[in-house]
Amino acid sequence: xxxxxxxxxxxxxxxxxxxxxxxxxxxxxxxxxxxxxxxxxxxxxxxxxxxxxxxxxxxxxxxxxxxxxxxxxxxxxxxxxxxxxxxxxxxxxxxxxxxxxxxxxxxxxxxxxxx
Amino acid sequence: xxxxxxxxxxxxxxxxxxxxxxxxxxxxxxxxxxxxxxxxxxxxxxxxxxxxxxxxxxxxxxxxxxxxxxxxxxxxxxxxxxxxxxxxxxxxxxxxxxxxxxxxxxxxxxxxxxxx
Numbered sequence: 001x002x003x004x005x006x007x008x009x010x011x012x013x014x015x016x017x018x019x020x021x022x023x024x025x026x027x028x029x030x031x032x033x034x035x036x037x038x039x040x041x042x043x044x045x046x047x048x049x050x051x052x053x054x055x056x057x058x059x060x061x062x063x064x065x066x067x068x069x070x071x072x073x074x075x076x077x078x079x080x081x082x083x084x085x086x087x088x089x090x091x092x093x094x095x096x097x098x099x100x101x102x103x104x105x106x107x108x109x110x111x112x113x114x115x
Numbered sequence: 116x117x118x119x120x121x122x123x124x125x126x127x128x129x130x131x132x133x134x135x136x137x138x139x140x141x142x143x144x145x146x147x148x149x150x151x152x153x154x155x156x157x158x159x160x161x162x163x164x165x166x167x168x169x170x171x172x173x174x175x176x177x178x179x180x181x182x183x184x185x186x187x188x189x190x191x192x193x194x195x196x197x198x199x200x201x202x203x204x205x206x207x208x209x210x211x212x213x214x215x216x217x218x219x220x221x222x223x224x225x226x227x228x229x230x231x
Contacts, residue, residue: 034219034220036222041227042224042225043206043222043223043224043225044158044206044208044222045222046219046220046221049219090157090158094220102148102160102163102171102173103148103150103158103160103208103220104160105157105158105159106157107156107157108155108156108157
């Protein structure tokens with residue numbers, strides 16, 4: 001079985017300050033991990049993915065995430081928040097190698113960026 | 116546009132009516148997923164297809180829900196006798212699995228259903 005826990009349901013930062021969105025996962029196999037962003041009334045857009053290659057993954061719009069197996073974490077960071085980053089962020093685990101054939105989503109973190 | 120497309124984007128229906136949503140995946144993708152997302156929640160898995168075969172269904176998929184992918188290309192999700200609890204966004208996603216990891220799942224923009 002696999003699961004994802006997003007530790008914060010809401011995060012609020014000021015524009016220009018760092019962003020940290022936390023994610024812990026549980027998986028029986030070596031997972032693939034993703035971060036998706038969802039703007040209001042929009043579908044899901046892939047920010048970045050971890051695929052058992054480099055543990056530090058760079059994504060679009062200046063976001064990056066670090067896979068830490070010992071901590072079972074995959075936290076999303078950005079050095080400097082922009083107003084356009086305000087959205088819902090989902091951490092997702094995928095185990096396509098075993099019997100679990102679907103993605104498991106975290107419950108989401110709503111990011112607010114203050115001017 | 117070569118992404119995943121969904122139609123209609125919004126649907127308002129009266130309780131008890133039937134609705135159907137269509138998903139056109141990325142053309143070379145052989146695996147297609149349906150998810151449901153309610154307000155304030157992450158998407159929940161409903162079902163998935165490998166080509167035309169429906170390989171797995173969630174317990175969320177009651178007998179009022181049926182999904183098809185007749186030719187292994189587009190898929191439809193039908194909800195019969197809609198209930199207010201069916202109000203949600205229905206997301207479609209597609210992927211082409213390769214050996215190993217790292218397959219990117221591409222989502223459509225979703226079909227919003229409001230049951231009044």
